[in-house]
Amino acid sequence: MRASVYIETLGCQMNVADTERAATRLRAAGYDLTESEETADVVLFNTCSVRAKAAQKVFTRINDVRRGRIGTGRQPLLGLLGCVAQLEGASLFDQEPALSLVAGTRATDRLPALIERALEGEGRTIDLGERVEGETWDVAMQERHSPYVAFVPIIEGCNKFCSYCIVPFSRGRERSRTALEIVEEVRRLCAEGYREVQLIGQNVNSYRPRTDDGLREFRGATPFSRLLRAVAATGMERIKFTTSFPRDFHTDIVTALDELENLCDWVHLPVQSGSDRVLKAMRRGYRVADYLKRVEAIRGARRRLALTSDIIVGFPGETAEEFEDTMRLVEQCQRIAATRISITANHARSGQWTWKISAIAAAISTPITVNAPRNAAVPSQRPRRYAARSTGRESTFTMVLPETSDDTAIDPRKSARQVRMNRHTPRVFATNEACAWCTASVSPAMPAAMTPGSEATIPPMLTTTAMMKK
Numbered sequence: 001m002r003a004s005v006y007i008e009t010l011g012c013q014m015n016v017a018d019t020e021r022a023a024t025r026l027r028a029a030g031y032d033l034t035e036s037e038e039t040a041d042v043v044l045f046n047t048c049s050v051r052a053k054a055a056q057k058v059f060t061r062i063n064d065v066r067r068g069r070i071g072t073g074r075q076p077l078l079g080l081l082g083c084v085a086q087l088e089g090a091s092l093f094d095q096e097p098a099l100s101l102v103a104g105t106r107a108t109d110r111l112p113a114l115i116e117r118a119l120e121g122e123g124r125t126i127d128l129g130e131r132v133e134g135e136t137w138d139v140a141m142q143e144r145h146s147p148y149v150a151f152v153p154i155i156e157g158c159n160k161f162c163s164y165c166i167v168p169f170s171r172g173r174e175r176s177r178t179a180l181e182i183v184e185e186v187r188r189l190c191a192e193g194y195r196e197v198q199l200i201g202q203n204v205n206s207y208r209p210r211t212d213d214g215l216r217e218f219r220g221a222t223p224f225s226r227l228l229r230a231v232a233a234t235g236m237e238r239i240k241f242t243t244s245f246p247r248d249f250h251t252d253i254v255t256a257l258d259e260l261e262n263l264c265d266w267v268h269l270p271v272q273s274g275s276d277r278v279l280k281a282m283r284r285g286y287r288v289a290d291y292l293k294r295v296e297a298i299r300g301a302r303r304r305l306a307l308t309s310d311i312i313v314g315f316p317g318e319t320a321e322e323f324e325d326t327m328r329l330v331e332q333c334q335r336i337a338a339t340r341i342s343i344t345a346n347h348a349r350s351g352q353w354t355w356k357i358s359a360i361a362a363a364i365s366t367p368i369t370v371n372a373p374r375n376a377a378v379p380s381q382r383p384r385r386y387a388a389r390s391t392g393r394e395s396t397f398t399m400v401l402p403e404t405s406d407d408t409a410i411d412p413r414k415s416a417r418q419v420r421m422n423r424h425t426p427r428v429f430a431t432n433e434a435c436a437w438c439t440a441s442v443s444p445a446m447p448a449a450m451t452p453g454s455e456a457t458i459p460p461m462l463t464t465t466a467m468m469k470k
């Protein structure tokens with residue numbers, strides 16, 4: 001038996017998927033994957049660089065691990081994977097002298113050999129290279145984060161270069177997997193008993209595979225809408241996809257959602273600002289009117305679709321009026337279709353912003369409070385109230401797919417019991433407790449007992465709270 005490895009994942013679904021792949025490769029190479037950071041020979045952190053707080057957190061965690069081993073005479077080999085590793089490279093060894101290994105976002109498959117070199121005493125082992133041609137994406141069932149819901153990456157990287165975002169540098173340019181490969185993976189997941197797949201990528205609807213293989217028999221205006229039809233044809237019970245980029249959002253996606261029952265009723269379409277000038281400064285490549293056209297198309301669906309979005313407030317140079325434009329857009333979207341808006345203050349990377357706001361506006365008539373960041377540079381500081389207009393969902397019961405039957409969080413960072421909502425959002429929190437990691441707390445009335453992996457019906461959400469957290 002080779003060394004035991006503990007991997008901790010910070011950040012987004014792409015990082016979760018990368019960890020699952022890394023664990024698959026490591027186990028295949030004979031490493032023992034462990035849940036215990038106290039006893040592991042190798043401790044790896046899969047890092048996130050989107051928010052400065054997450055990037056900093058990893059150094060705190062390294063210190064925690066090292067402190068926990070004081071007196072044992074046995075410190076683990078420490079390594080960083082993921083976005084921070086890719087961006088900061090060899091300088092990390094100077095920032096944290098206890099580090100032995102730095103592996104970037106495309107080095108997942110080479111991890112077993114890298115660890116071996118580091119364990120043999122190579123010293124500073126580093127790999128920031130590209131994926132090699134023909135790399136496999138398969139993930140062993142035991143390494144998936146859930147036995148019911150699977151993440152399936154379809155595209156990685158980004159070509160958009162929004163002015164505030166680091167992803168094109170941390171994850172490189174867009175690379176799409178072939179449809180054949182994706183469909184084969186979803187078929188396997190069906191056979192293994194998975195109930196839901198989430199097709200993931202920085203911009204899933206920018207999907208452009210190098211070949212048409214696997215798509216030819218499926219019609220559609222874009223490769224992505226054809227892929228949706230191909231994946232739906234596997235018979236997977238529920239299919240979600242995130243994130244969509246507004247400029248590439250073709251209305252044929254709505255047509256596919258209308259046609260195919262196993263595509264869930266949810267579109268995540270981040271708008272980021274309600275001001276054309278700010279959108280231009282962000283280099284988003286669309287105007288508010290373009291975004292509203294997409295929202296209208298979503299509202300025009302025969303099925304009732306849920307829309308979620310992200311907004312950045314306090315973008316450098318944003319005026320009070322531009323902030324008001326964004327708030328007006330929020331109200332407009334809520335009138336049209338939106339069920340949830342996540343608002344992020346331009347964050348601490350600039351050294352100024354530490355407030356993150358998340359506002360959830362469920363499609364019920366409960367008022368939602370959105371607090372503007374308490375920062376002098378943000379134009380509007382007074383709490384704002386929005387009545388989330390009803391779309392009729394208050395009379396609807398919602399089917400959920402529980403992933404756990406007890407109050408133990410699947411994700412140790414989250415204190416709230418969580419289940420995945422079938423149709424309208426990726427996840428719903430089933431207690432009044434604040435989530436330890438994000439800022440949202442939602443409290444639907446839940447049945448006392450739920451069986452993991454089998455559907456349960458919950459009443460409509462009763463309260464929705466938006467909180468602000470430092």
Ligand code: SF4
Pocket residue numbers: 158159160161162165166167168202203245
């Ligand atoms: S499209 Fe998304 S991932 Fe790409 S640069 Fe813009 S914000 Fe970043």
